[in-house]
Amino acid sequence: MSSHLGENLRLLCSHYRSIAQVCRKLGLNRAQFNRYLSGESQPTAYNLKKIGDFFGVETYELGLPGEQFARLIGARGNHVGAPAQQDALQTLLQPLRDHSGDLTRYCGYYFEYANCMSVPGTILLSLVHMREEGGVFMFERQERQVLSSGGQVEESARCRYLGAAFQLQDRLFLIDYESLTFNEVSQTILIPSFKSRITRLNGLKTGVSSGDRRTPACTRVVWEFLGTEINRISAYRQVMLYAPDDPRIDPEIRQILAHAPVRDGLFEVE
Known part of the structure; x- marks a missing residue:
């Protein structure tokens, strides 16, 4: 993965309220994710796919030069980088998750x-x-x-x-x-x-x-x-x-x- 990953991740995260919210939704450690953003470390193949799936982009696209990646996101409109809309089933089950005990x-x-x-x-x-x-x-x-x-x-x-x-x-x-x-x-x-x-x-x-x-x-x-x-x-x-x-x-x-x-x-x- 190229050095452009951190820059592209910061662009994607800007569509959310905070980086902490992104980490919670991804189920990733905040400190580790910050190292991805700063370019100090690279995600594993598993985490890279998880990040790509979450934001709706291909893993190879995360490594594109910043300007090219920004144009790509802009061309796709709100379908990429924007918070995913919660579907009806997720909405139905969310209270169940919220009230569930620790297993x-x-x-x-x-x-x-x-x-x-x-x-x-x-x-x-x-x-x-x-x-x-x-x-x-x-x-x-x-x-x-x-x-x-x-x-x-x-x-x-x-x-x-x-x-x-x-x-x-x-x-x-x-x-x-x-x-x-x-x-x-x-x-x-x-x-x-x-x-x-x-x-x-x-x-x-x-x-x-x-x-x-x-x-x-x-x-x-x-x-x-x-x-x-x-x-x-x-x-x-x-x-x-x-x-x-x-x-x-x-x-x-x-x-x-x-x-x-x-x-x-x-x-x-x-």
């Missing part, structure tokens, strides 16, 4: 145990990663509907869910969508841990079966904390379907999942 202590990897909605009578173990990015708590859930039978492992489906997490009052709310087929939105509600060390989180999950009828379903769910750093390959090998009596499933988890999730029309969780 930092819940960041890390989990095994999720749930009764499989698509293959009744089996337990689905998924791998979940919750993280914080730019002040937003997001998570990714990996599923494989794999069942080991007679020494043979057959894979019927793989799913990847992406979602956002919120803490409202004394519950954790997680909303996600299936990012490979875009055919499902699911919600998980967990009871937070009040212990100094997180081990397991219990709750309920709603979604639909991947079968032809797309049947709505609800199941109890257990999240088992693995840590903030794990061997992902080793963990992913365990992501599959299990028989309810499989000895690899902890008896306590098996007992929780065996309880009916709906009773007298109300959800009940321990």
Whole structure:
């Protein structure tokens, strides 16, 4: 990246109330961003793309000579460098973000145990990663509907869910969508841990079966904390379907999942 980056960034930032506001929206450290502006240091490729995406310019354009970059911005009018208009969905969710608690202590990897909605009578173990990015708590859930039978492992489906997490009052709310087929939105509600060390989180999950009828379903769910750093390959090998009596499933988890999730029309969780 050329020496013109700082000058061009200052031009783009002039469309906002302050540099601090830009840093908050970008999720970047103010001191580090000031070094970009002064030319003392250069952004990583990742941060450079984040900056370009935020302002609506290509990364290579940020390195153009100042006069050429200014003409480029002027030619594009208000579409470049001006604060992005918040769309209706962002406006709807902003109060939810504002009132959400701090989920930092819940960041890390989990095994999720749930009764499989698509293959009744089996337990689905998924791998979940919750993280914080730019002040937003997001998570990714990996599923494989794999069942080991007679020494043979057959894979019927793989799913990847992406979602956002919120803490409202004394519950954790997680909303996600299936990012490979875009055919499902699911919600998980967990009871937070009040212990100094997180081990397991219990709750309920709603979604639909991947079968032809797309049947709505609800199941109890257990999240088992693995840590903030794990061997992902080793963990992913365990992501599959299990028989309810499989000895690899902890008896306590098996007992929780065996309880009916709906009773007298109300959800009940321990």
